[in-house]
Amino acid sequence: MVCILFTDLDGTLLNGETYAYQAALPTLAKLTALGIPVVPVTSKTRQEVAQLRQEVGLRDPFVVENGSAVYFPIDQTRFALPPGEDVDGYRVLQLGCNYVTARAGLKAIAQDLGRPLKGFGDWSVDQIVQLTGLSPGEAKQAKAREFTEPFMTPKNVPAEQLRQAVEAMGFRVVMGDRFSHLIGADAGKGNAVHQLVQCFQASNPDAHTVATIGLGNSPNDLDMLENVDYPIVLPGAHGAHPQLADRGWTVALAPAPEGWALAVEDILAKIAA
Missing domain, CATH: 3.40.50.1000 (HAD superfamily/HAD-like)
Known part of the structure; x- marks a missing residue:
């Protein structure tokens, strides 16, 4: 087998x-x-x-x-x-893509939508602990991103609008209830x-x-x-x-x-x- x-x-x-x-x-x-x-x-x-x-x-x-x-x-x-x-x-x-590209992409998408989008790169380890319930050590590992940016799923933007804005910038988004992930196109x-x-x-x-x-x-x-x-x-x-x-x-x-x-x-x- x-x-x-x-x-x-x-x-x-x-x-x-x-x-x-x-x-x-x-x-x-x-x-x-x-x-x-x-x-x-x-x-x-x-x-x-x-x-x-x-x-x-x-x-x-x-x-x-x-x-x-x-x-x-x-x-x-x-x-x-x-x-x-x-x-x-x-x-x-x-x-x-690499992490720097993902971070720049999130900023550009937020500007396009006219809405603030906050991701792991905007938060301290302590803030990630509070948001996720992870231990400080786990939060530090979760923050060690190399390719993607998890961000707070915006409540006031329809999912389809967010997806279109992301794809227009040359990225993909994996939608989640609480956090979504901005990832490279491939x-x-x-x-x-x-x-x-x-x-x-x-x-x-x-x-x-x-x-x-x-x-x-x-x-x-x-x-x-x-x-x-x-x-x-x-x-x-x-x-x-x-x-x-x-x-x-x-x-x-x-x-x-x-x-x-x-x-x-x-x-x-x-x-x-």
């Missing part, structure tokens, strides 16, 4: 409230034993993901800041290393998935067909879930997100991390059969 598992983190592999992941560890060990890569695909920064990978024991590439870059550990062999720069033991495949979780599959096939030429599994819990994950063979939705405490619930996709039986483990075990059994 040749497959790759792509997973969001908060609310998907990690519990949305407590960030617990212990219930997923036996399934992660099983995936390792089966030789199935587990690729985090997240809006988090490289610093945030690098720490979590250490804690959980993940060794495969990972996708950061809503598909703005893929980090390939240089010492792994399952994925061919794409052309790119090497940074801190990773080969970096950059798909989006960034996106779906593009990152395709790039990773190509790198995997380049390193495994006998793998003519690669089954892709994707797990996510919010509209932020649509771009990934629409680009995998087996999309799985993780519910929150009150069920699946309305924008993901009605697409005919599998909905896990419980929230993360228990639901993640159950859904992965189930799909592995189906693929193997």
Whole structure:
């Protein structure tokens, strides 16, 4: 069975409230034993993901800041290393813009809309702690952006108007209830998935067909879930997100991390059969 598992983190592999992941560890060990890569695909920064990978024991590439870059550990062999720069033991495949460009873009979009748009670059670590509930250490990692700018979703601008203003400036926006993310035009979780599959096939030429599994819990994950063979939705405490619930996709039986483990075990059994 040749497959790759792509997973969001908060609310998907990690519990949305407590960030617990212990219930997923036996399934992660099983995936390792089966030789199935587990690729985090997240809006988090490289610093945030690098720490979590250490804690959980993940060794495969990972996708950061809503598909703005893929980090390939240089010492792994399952994925061919794409052309790119090497940074801190990773080969970096950059798909989006850099952070300076994203910050300038947010200012230009705010001017165009005639509305103030405030992002992580405008706030201190303490302010991000207050806005997000993260610890100071976590807020510092979340602020260490390299490609994208999360900003407060404006209440008085219709979503379509915001999207049009963003696209007119040559960017994309990933809309969220509280925070939205300004990303480069070529960034996106779906593009990152395709790039990773190509790198995997380049390193495994006998793998003519690669089954892709994707797990996510919010509209932020649509771009990934629409680009995998087996999309799985993780519910929150009150069920699946309305924008993901009605697409005919599998909905896990419980929230993360228990639901993640159950859904992965189930799909592995189906693929193997």
